[in-house]
Amino acid sequence: MASTPTTQAPDLGDFFKSVIDSTTDAVITKDLHGIVTSWNRAAESIFGYSAAEMIGQPMVKVFPADRLQEEPMILARIGRGERVDHFETVRVRKDGSLVNVSATISPLHDSEGRIVGASKIARDITERIQAERTIWLQANHDTLTSLPNRRHFQERLTLELARARRMQRHLAVMFIDLDRFKDVNDTLGHQAGDDLLVQAAQRIRAAVREIDTVARMGGDEFTILLPDLVAGDEVEPIARRVNLCLFKPFTLDGQTSVQISGSIGVALFPQDGETADVLLMHADQAMYESKRLGRNQARHFAKALESNIRDRMRLTHDLRHAVERGELSLSLQPLVDLRDGSVRQHEALLRWVHPVFGAISPSVFMPLAEETGVIRDIGDWAFDTVARQAADRSRAGSPVIPVSLDVSPVQLHAGLGYFRRWLDEWARLELPADALALEIAESALAEPSDGVGELLQQLGAAGVPLIVDHFGAGASCLSRLNRLDIGMLKLDPSLLRDLGVDGKSTRLCEAMVQMAHTLGLQVVAQGVETPAQRALLARMGCDFGQGHLFAAIEPGPGAEVPAWPAAA
Numbered sequence: 001m002a003s004t005p006t007t008q009a010p011d012l013g014d015f016f017k018s019v020i021d022s023t024t025d026a027v028i029t030k031d032l033h034g035i036v037t038s039w040n041r042a043a044e045s046i047f048g049y050s051a052a053e054m055i056g057q058p059m060v061k062v063f064p065a066d067r068l069q070e071e072p073m074i075l076a077r078i079g080r081g082e083r084v085d086h087f088e089t090v091r092v093r094k095d096g097s098l099v100n101v102s103a104t105i106s107p108l109h110d111s112e113g114r115i116v117g118a119s120k121i122a123r124d125i126t127e128r129i130q131a132e133r134t135i136w137l138q139a140n141h142d143t144l145t146s147l148p149n150r151r152h153f154q155e156r157l158t159l160e161l162a163r164a165r166r167m168q169r170h171l172a173v174m175f176i177d178l179d180r181f182k183d184v185n186d187t188l189g190h191q192a193g194d195d196l197l198v199q200a201a202q203r204i205r206a207a208v209r210e211i212d213t214v215a216r217m218g219g220d221e222f223t224i225l226l227p228d229l230v231a232g233d234e235v236e237p238i239a240r241r242v243n244l245c246l247f248k249p250f251t252l253d254g255q256t257s258v259q260i261s262g263s264i265g266v267a268l269f270p271q272d273g274e275t276a277d278v279l280l281m282h283a284d285q286a287m288y289e290s291k292r293l294g295r296n297q298a299r300h301f302a303k304a305l306e307s308n309i310r311d312r313m314r315l316t317h318d319l320r321h322a323v324e325r326g327e328l329s330l331s332l333q334p335l336v337d338l339r340d341g342s343v344r345q346h347e348a349l350l351r352w353v354h355p356v357f358g359a360i361s362p363s364v365f366m367p368l369a370e371e372t373g374v375i376r377d378i379g380d381w382a383f384d385t386v387a388r389q390a391a392d393r394s395r396a397g398s399p400v401i402p403v404s405l406d407v408s409p410v411q412l413h414a415g416l417g418y419f420r421r422w423l424d425e426w427a428r429l430e431l432p433a434d435a436l437a438l439e440i441a442e443s444a445l446a447e448p449s450d451g452v453g454e455l456l457q458q459l460g461a462a463g464v465p466l467i468v469d470h471f472g473a474g475a476s477c478l479s480r481l482n483r484l485d486i487g488m489l490k491l492d493p494s495l496l497r498d499l500g501v502d503g504k505s506t507r508l509c510e511a512m513v514q515m516a517h518t519l520g521l522q523v524v525a526q527g528v529e530t531p532a533q534r535a536l537l538a539r540m541g542c543d544f545g546q547g548h549l550f551a552a553i554e555p556g557p558g559a560e561v562p563a564w565p566a567a568a
């Protein structure tokens with residue numbers, strides 16, 4: 001800065017001039033019209049204007065456009081003889097940059113006590129404000145995604161609730177939990193998981209309105225605050241957009257394509273809760289309802305709870321007609337020979353696409369089908385479909401690939417008569433007896449009633465290959481394996497989770513494969529997802545693999561984004 005005379009107020013003695021020029025605070029005086037009358041060295045360095053450039057100029061020359069209204073307010077207070085203490089504001093430097101200042105402005109009096117202007121002492125607090133901002137950002141934001149964190153979200157929610165109450169508006173809280181995110185970490189690594197979280201955060205942010213707050217609550221949980229709603233039904237299309245944006249494949253590490261989905265719960269103010277805590281809790285509960293009903297969907301808290309029972313009744317009712325309405329389909333999952341990669345067999349899995357609710361997870365409809373006994377009709381339909389397809393292939397001269405069907409305890413309790421029709425029909429179609437296998441869950445074997453044990457023996461004797469499904473997931477009943485005519489064991493996917501990562505899990509799998517082979521059983525590993533798992537299983541002698549690695553993750557009907565569940 002040029003060494004121009006800086007203080008031009010004629011009434012200050014040399015002593016005071018040197019004191020004022022030696023301070024690091026800007027010391028400025030102005031008249032009652034806001035015209036600068038003195039400007040010390042520190043003012044020159046803080047604002048970048050020399051005294052010559054400022055004296056005689058309006059003080060507002062250093063005010064940003066959006067703060068111009070502060071000057072009349074300050075001058076009015078000075079005119080009333082009041083002081084403005086530690087006023088924190090922003091000013092603009094000569095180079096256009098902004099500077100945060102804390103100013104104390106006091107009235108200046110002439111020798112007769114009349115107010116003639118104001119003195120202002122201003123301190124540059126830019127560094128302090130930036131440090132405070134950094135601390136605030138760290139305390140209120142998630143470092144991975146840069147989204148607001150739980151604490152910030154709760155603060156915003158509390159503020160917006162107060163506003164919604166005042167303005168008589170609605171407000172919504174959305175709770176989102178990614179589905180099966182753990183699998184991404186487990187199969188592709190934590191870094192890829194992080195990458196997915198960052199991309200998911202960006203997608204969710206882009207799917208909502210500018211005024212909405214998206215936060216990361218931790219792990220794979222996100223929340224959205226939707227303020228200023230006229231009615232709750234505005235939330236539905238937003239929830240849909242969020243479901244859709246998460247359902248589109250993600251590219252991780254620039255190359256691996258991964259598909260996930262999200263389960264959403266919605267709670268509305270005021271109908272579902274009046275406070276931040278209650279709304280968050282209810283949105284969370286509704287999110288769990290979405291998970292329970294098959295994931296990849298959104299549920300509204302009140303509707304979710306109210307309609308829970310109604311939905312069950314409706315699904316139970318509709319399930320009875322699903323067969324005749326053509327809503328069921330079978331998806332064939334290949335069992336791949338781990339030695340040469342050939343497909344030796346298929347498992348036929350049931351899919352149900354409900355006309356209103358969309359794809360319903362088998363984990364939802366199978367228990368209903370069992371409770372109501374409808375599973376017997378559905379089982380018959382599955383058998384007839386499989387038999388027809390096999391007969392068509394056979395007639396066309398193609399080899400019949402063996403297929404297995406899941407059989408529930410309810411079907412087993414129906415006795416041999418139920419299966420006799422299947423066996424007769426299979427024989428009538430001149431299909432190979434060993435080309436139809438039945439899969440029985442390990443749990444059904446644990447304590448089979450006498451009738452079921454006998455039935456399994458009869459089926460085995462009739463040449464029907466029997467497979468134990470989900471072996472190793474529950475109470476494995478090894479003695480049954482020996483007594484019944486079981487030909488194959490399917491290891492539960494949970495056994496593969498830590499394969500190759502954790503030595504114990506790897507040894508456990510190996511031991512199960514050896515044990516099965518000792519008993520003369522073939523082994524299928526279910527839930528094979530990576531080439532590394534496949535190679536390891538092949539090395540330990542496992543016969544077959546089944547899972548995403550072999551069946552491309554095709555969306556198919558089971559993976560459609562379902563409709564918002566309308567209250568029936």
Ligand SMILES: Nc1nc2c(ncn2[C@@H]2O[C@H](COP(=O)(O)OP(=O)(O)OP(=O)(O)O)[C@@H](O)[C@H]2O)c(=O)[nH]1
Nearest residue numbers: 177178179180181182183185190191193194219220
């Ligand atoms: N990569 C990564 N993983 C995280 C982070 N924070 C938590 N996790 C993992 O996120 C996973 C959350 O899994 P859950 O939500 O319990 O389970 P999920 O696999 O999503 O299954 P569902 O929620 O039942 O669909 C856990 O495995 C955590 O270890 C993180 O910052 N980065």
